[in-house]
Amino acid sequence: MMPMTKQRLDIPLKLKSVSDSGEFEGYGSVFGVKDSYDDVVVPGAFSASLQAWKEKNALPALLWQHRMDEPIGIYTEMKEDEVGLYVKGRLLIDDDPLAKRAHAHMKAGSLTGLSIGYMLKDWEYDRTKEVFLLKEIDLWEVSPVTFPSNDEARISDVKSAVARGETPSQKCIERVLRDVGLSRTQAKAFMAGGYGNLSQRDADGVDAALDALKNIKF
Numbered sequence: 001m002m003p004m005t006k007q008r009l010d011i012p013l014k015l016k017s018v019s020d021s022g023e024f025e026g027y028g029s030v031f032g033v034k035d036s037y038d039d040v041v042v043p044g045a046f047s048a049s050l051q052a053w054k055e056k057n058a059l060p061a062l063l064w065q066h067r068m069d070e071p072i073g074i075y076t077e078m079k080e081d082e083v084g085l086y087v088k089g090r091l092l093i094d095d096d097p098l099a100k101r102a103h104a105h106m107k108a109g110s111l112t113g114l115s116i117g118y119m120l121k122d123w124e125y126d127r128t129k130e131v132f133l134l135k136e137i138d139l140w141e142v143s144p145v146t147f148p149s150n151d152e153a154r155i156s157d158v159k160s161a162v163a164r165g166e167t168p169s170q171k172c173i174e175r176v177l178r179d180v181g182l183s184r185t186q187a188k189a190f191m192a193g194g195y196g197n198l199s200q201r202d203a204d205g206v207d208a209a210l211d212a213l214k215n216i217k218f
Contacts, residue, residue, distance in 0.1 A: 018106045022073065022091040022099065028114045028142060030084040040131045046080050049118075049139045053078075061141040062089050064098045066117060068141075072099035075142070087114075087142065102144050117141040 015026040031043045053059050059078050064070040073096075077088035091099040091106075105111030122136035 015106065018103070022093040022103055023089070024091065024106060025086070025088040027083055028085045028087045028116065034131055038131045039134055041084070041134045041137070043080070045134050045137045046085050046139060048136060050078060050080065053139070060139045062091075063141050063143045064102060065145055066115060066141070066143045070098055072096055072102055106144070111144055113145045115143050115145045117143070
């Protein structure tokens with residue numbers, strides 16, 4: 001399967017501990033749990049990427065809100081176990097105001113999400129369970145985020161693919177349709193047969209969503 005464009009996976013940050021000195025540990029992804037976009041990360045999805053990082057003697061960047069110019073610390077450990085993607089890191093709270101801010105939010109419980117910048121290299125759709133199984137994820141960076149919702153980022157993925165002359169994947173387009181207001185059933189019907197495949201009952205409720213879709217400027 002052809003690799004997809006770079007995108008983001010928003011996941012709850014399940015913290016095990018946060019120390020006063022800035023160290024934290026927890027799970028950035030839990031295997032087998034369906035998210036709001038019907039994604040399920042399967043065991044082994046991160047293994048090839050983590051091995052590649054190990055060979056470079058490095059780990060994905062720890063950024064503030066995906067800002068490449070705002071690293072706020074380092075990851076000291078990242079591995080798969082029977083639960084999911086375990087991460088351990090250290091925020092540079094003595095040297096970076098943003099790191100100190102992130103640390104305060106973690107301690108207070110107001111920073112509850114991780115958002116992964118990645119390339120999805122292999123996936124399949126399970127028609128029985130109606131979920132996308134993410135089978136191989138190439139990690140680029142992992143950001144703690146205060147608002148782990150990335151509708152605009154998903155639309156940006158489609159725009160960037162078109163700009164490069166590529167055809168966005170069906171999965172990516174279907175997500176954008178849901179981001180602009182269609183239900184999962186409506187999005188699947190639209191992808192299967194276009195607007196004409198929607199029932200009149202469905203079509204009555206998607207005019208605003210389609211207007212939003214048309215207003216995406218490439």
